[in-house]
Amino acid sequence: MDSRDWIRDGLRSVLAGLIVIPLAALNLPLFALSVATLILGVVPGLGLLLFPLVTLLVRARADLARRLGAQSGVTISRPYRPMPDGARLGLWRYYKWILTDPATWRDFAWLVPGAVIGIVLGALTIAVPLYGLEGILLIPLWIWLGTGWYGYGAIWPFDTVGDAFLSLPQGALILSIGLAAAPHLRRFDALFTRLLLAPTRNAELRLRVSQLTVTRADAVDAQAAELRRIERDLHDGAQVRLVSLGMTIGLAEEMVEADPVGARKLLAEARETSTAALADLRHVVRGIHPPVLAERGLDGAVRALALALPIPVTVETALPGRLDTPVESAAYFVVAEALANVTRHSFARTVSVELWHTGSILVMRIIDDGLGGADPAGGTGLRGIERRLAAFDGTMSLSSPPGGPTVVTMELPCASFSPKTTPSSGTG
Template sequence: METRDWIRDGLRAIAGGVLAIGLALTNFLLFVLFVVSLVLTPVLGLGLVLLPLVTRLIRARAAAARHIAGWWGVPIARPYRPRPEGTLPVGPGAYRQIVTDPATWRDFAWLLPGALVGVVLGVVSLAVPLYGIEGILLLPLWIWLGTGDYGYGAIWPIENVGDGLLSVPQGVLILTIGVLAAPYLRRADAWFTRLLLAPTRNAELRSRVTELTVTRADTVDAQAAELRRIERDLHDGAQARLVALGMTIGLAEEMVHRDPESALKLLAEARETSSTALVELRHLVRGIHPPVLAERGLDGAVRALALHLRIPTSVDSEVTERLATPVESAAYFAVAEALANVTRHSGATFAFVSIRRAGDVLHLEVGDDGAGGADPSAGTGLRGIERRLAAFDGTMSLSSPPGGPTIVTMELPCELSSPRTTLSSGTD
């Protein structure tokens, strides 16, 4: 790390210590409010209203502590149980849900210890650099004025200025130690916060089960919708043409002896119908698993997709190896849906796709220079991308301020396909 970097981190940590001292005061206030709201519960039911409100404040304070801990490389997940549907924000239902949530009591248990640890570490991270600055600036000044006193009752005469200036290198050393140690003190505070505010093992498992339940339901719904689409396309397209083809050939059979010329026309029409049905079947198969994806992999398929867009689209990909087939398919269709949004809604003149792989995570970015303001709740296909990625524990984030640009960032756990899979994919 360069000198400029550790100085910047140290100053940021010292500022974080000052912030921790200030936030500690809110911990004490919230502790008192929580106790009061519990005591007032039997009194006219005031706690049924007051406790949920105070708990919201405590959770907001705890969320701020988790966010600050994340600044120092200590991520802390939210441990709270979701509020049941139909439950009011205040009242008996909300009160019951709050007091039965273990995370509520962990937040409460953290308030005072978290405040004390934050104050102590904040004071240390602030006092040591200040003491070093005192040695550099103030002590030589006091000695020069003949009023320097180190606590031993000895007043340094003005002729000992040279000896007094020895405090300058000592101050520099203390200041350096303080600046270097401040980030470690902030991380120690973050780890203590994580000790009390992080989800327990049971809470993590419960949250994971809930997430998987929602993901499975979304996946089942998406698969059902996809099956309905395929059935509808078959029924309205290829199936109807194949039925017409059979009827045309039947008429030709009846007319082949008594009107050969008309029969030939019907057979020519049947040939055209069969070609059209074949094209529709190819389009349908391409919608299920594009042949170009099986032949060229994700990199080649996305580049081929970009060539057919009506706006210039650049593709920057570092992933040339083959991935597992389900992952390739999910990533391809997610990029395709994002690019479809660009062409339909953004009004952009340029788009880009970036594909990276870091370890076992595939990173995808699709961006444009359009009008921005994309909203997943507006039915622009972004929810579909989220559902598609969630089936693989993937995530999607969106940055689309009004006026643009819009950037869709997707992450997808992935693994390389086996050599056998790669070989078969390339020879089919």
């Protein structure tokens, strides 16, 4: 790690410690308030009103702790059960929902130990670097101003001015140790927070089941919409042409003896209709699984997409091999939808597509220099991408400030590859 990196991380952790101490101290009045509302809960009606309000405050405080943990590299998911249908319509059902959620009691159990750990570690995070800074700046200044003898580090008291200036190397060493240890202290605090505020194994399973229920419903809806699209394309395209082809051939059969010239014209028309019907069928097949994807993989298929766009597209890939067919198909279609959104809405002059694999994740990033301001809630394109990714536990993040650039980052879990040629880059 570069020296500037650990200094920067240490300073950020020290600043985080300044925030954590007052937040941790806030845990104690929240705990006292929680106990008071539980005691008052025996009073009919009063507990129904006060306990949910205090619980919301405690959950907001716990969410702050989870966000601070994420800044230290420790992900802490929210474990709360989803609100049941109609819970907002009745105070009793709302109270019961909060009261029976195990995460509520884990939040309460975290308040006091979380306050102690947060204050102690936060104080250490701040005190050690400050003590080191004192040795560098304050001790020589005090001696220079003649404020009297003092002591620092391993020398107590100073007997000479030379002893006083030995605080400089000691202070530098203590400051370095404090800055180096600060991120680890913050991470330890985050790990302790995760111990109580993260979902339990049962809660994770419940959340996973709930997520799978939603993604399965989205996948079924997407599949049904895709089948309707295929049916519509066949009905309005190839089927109409095939019916016309049959009628044309039937007329030619009737005219072949009486009007051979007219029959030949009808047969030529039938040949053109069959060619058009074949083109329609190929278009439908490409919509199901493009042949270029099967033949050349995701790399080649994305480059083919880039060549078909009316704006310059730069494609850079670093894939170790071919993906599993379902994942490869999903990746192709989300990239295609993202590029279609660019051409329809962004007014971009250039686009870049980046694909790479990290760990067990396939990452796809689309960057354009258009107008920006993209919003998933503003249309069906980005929502469709999210639904297609969710079926594979994938995610999408969007950065699109007004004026651009727009950056769409999509991730798909993908662990298996088959051998492939070396990574390549180029312009479509």
